[in-house]
Amino acid sequence: MPPQHDVSSSGPSFAPSLFAEDCLTASPAVRLRRLAPADAPAIAEGLSDFEVARNLGRVPHPYTLADAEAWFAGPAQDPDALRAGLSVNGALAGMVSLDPVGGAMQLGYWLAKPFWGRGIATQAVGAFVDFAFAATRLGAVEALHMVDNPASGRLLRRLGFAPCGVTRERSLARRATVEHTLSRLTRADWTARQPAIETARLSLRTPTTADVEETARLPADRPVGLATAQTAAMIGQLDEARAFILRAAREPRPANLRLLMRLKETGALVGTIGWRAAEPGVVDLGFWLGVDHRGRGLMTEAARAAIEAAFRWGAADAVRTSCRATDWATRQVIIRCGFQWEGSGLVRPTSGGPVAADQFRLDRDTFLSFREWTPAAFHLSAG
Ligand SMILES: CC(C)(COP(=O)(O)OP(=O)(O)OC[C@H]1O[C@@H](n2cnc3c(N)ncnc32)[C@H](O)[C@@H]1OP(=O)(O)O)[C@@H](O)C(=O)NCCC(=O)NCCS
Missing domain, CATH: 3.40.630.30 (Gcn5-related N-acetyltransferase (GNAT))
Known part of the structure; x- marks a missing residue:
């Protein structure tokens, strides 16, 4: 219940x-x-x-x-x-x-x-x-x-x-x-004290149970790229959506943080993004954008802001992510955020068997210099 x-x-x-x-x-x-x-x-x-x-x-x-x-x-x-x-x-x-x-x-x-x-x-x-x-x-x-x-x-x-x-x-x-x-x-x-990120087109907020039903409707497909699912929202049903939100509420902030992405214009929930402490100073970034909203640069917009937040709030020295070897769209998002390719290997998503994935890493210094020449407009508030 x-x-x-x-x-x-x-x-x-x-x-x-x-x-x-x-x-x-x-x-x-x-x-x-x-x-x-x-x-x-x-x-x-x-x-x-x-x-x-x-x-x-x-x-x-x-x-x-x-x-x-x-x-x-x-x-x-x-x-x-x-x-x-x-x-x-x-x-x-x-x-x-x-x-x-x-x-x-x-x-x-x-x-x-x-x-x-x-x-x-x-x-x-x-x-x-x-x-x-x-x-x-x-x-x-x-x-x-x-x-x-x-x-x-x-x-x-x-x-x-x-x-x-x-x-x-x-x-x-x-x-x-x-x-x-x-x-x-x-x-x-x-709510006003919760971590929040505003980009030009998106509002990123921590989830609450008020988001359960909308979250459950989110994935019209199973996540394909999702940097590959360590923080995945495999959330196609109400009980999975609720479990996803409770897991997010139990995590140690800000070392771990999950955010729901909404379009500012309509308020529609379009995806999720989050990071999780992997080892001292290193966080793993995961993200997913609903299939109807792809192809408009929204994921890159959200990912760049979330990476900045992970460096600032999560006290990370490096952010890692990964995507399926065949997922070119996610790879483009990752490259545009300044990640460097680190290697390939098998990654085990939150459900299903292992998949072949490319792994990427972004160090704080690289990120800071990358940000110098590709400034992004977003606002972070730690509450
Ligand atoms: C109240 C209680 C839970 C605080 O536990 P604690 O772990 O020592 O609290 P924290 O270390 O997190 O400190 C809380 C704040 O009180 C301040 N503080 C601690 N002892 C203090 C004291 N004797 N006088 C004034 N301020 C004091 C701390 O500096 C801190 O403020 P800051 O964050 O602005 O610096 C604990 O003292 C306790 O269990 N007391 C008995 C039961 C109780 O009072 N319960 C609450 C009933 S309403």
């Missing part, structure tokens, strides 16, 4: 499989993953620290293993909440969650004290919020933080949350009523 969350409707639920796979963050050590009852001891250890519990309204102090086990047996089952474990180097170190509270979805998070002050929570909560907006139809996320918890306030501000009110709430651990600041991040504000 697809995630169908919409804060304006009642009784929505998140698909339990949303966090079946890890959600990666910009730091390889920090991940979001599905919680399991076996995490109860780690949760109890983290929340039994008064320094953690005092900033969380509904966590009592002392907090024991029995409390964590009771939480797994009860509230953790709520299908209207979205929750993820935060792991650092494979060990559970905290949690991030979205719970329905009074018609809104409220963000909550905590990190065990030994991990504080290293930017871990900002990274993990940021990845969670990005994932929640990309993978659901959520209209807004709210968060409450106690006015004497500046770390939480700064974290929310950094993620784009805007303060919108003050309220007094009960703190179980403090056994007192505490003043809180209410902050909100709307989908529009979140």
Whole structure:
């Protein structure tokens, strides 16, 4: 069942499989993953620290293993909440969650004290919020933080949350009523912070579930060139399109990034482009343009802008790509972007058997000098 969350409707639920796979963050050590009852001891250890519990309204102090086990047996089952474990180097170190509270979805998070002050929570909560907006139809996320918890306030501000009110709430651990600041991040504000590329004719944006149906209609044919399919959108059906979008939402940005290409003039979805970290300093670029839109230079226009973004945002020193040996149209796009031929070999696309492919590489220095004499008009915004 697809995630169908919409804060304006009642009784929505998140698909339990949303966090079946890890959600990666910009730091390889920090991940979001599905919680399991076996995490109860780690949760109890983290929340039994008064320094953690005092900033969380509904966590009592002392907090024991029995409390964590009771939480797994009860509230953790709520299908209207979205929750993820935060792991650092494979060990559970905290949690991030979205719970329905009074018609809104409220963000909550905590990190065990030994991990504080290293930017871990900002990274993990940021990845969670990005994932929640990309993978659901959520209209807004709210968060409450106690006015004497500046770390939480700064974290929310950094993620784009805007303060919108003050309220007094009960703190179980403090056994007192505490003043809180209410902050909100709307989908529009979140969207405005997402990586975006504008070329003369195209808008390139990260996908969300709102794009599923159109994405599923995209490939009238199977991708032929697609630089050969390592980042391919083999997306001819709704479930494949949804899986493609969820995969994109789980990837560690900006080391990996997938973008949907739309024509500015009509808003029509015409293709996909993206890169993925292959080895330190090197990203693999993949792209695909719908068959009806080929022959107008659109792919070269998008690829040149995406390559610039991969160098800037993905911190790449080199971009690699490949195309089927017989695919002259894709080869032309690749050559026009300044890639140098590196060799030939067998490449295994995301589906099907291995195909004969040519491999190409573009180093940062070559790209910079190439850009000098073939300036391109595009605008990158990292959000
Ligand atoms: C809030 C919490 C998750 C932050 O975790 P963290 O990994 O240490 O946070 P980060 O390192 O990402 O830092 C977040 C911001 O707070 C700032 N910060 C950290 N400690 C601070 C402090 N004591 N005073 C002021 N600012 C502080 C950081 O500098 C950073 O701001 P910046 O990005 O502008 O530099 C963690 O302290 C925690 O779990 N606290 C207890 C539970 C809690 O408060 N949950 C949130 C409830 S709303």
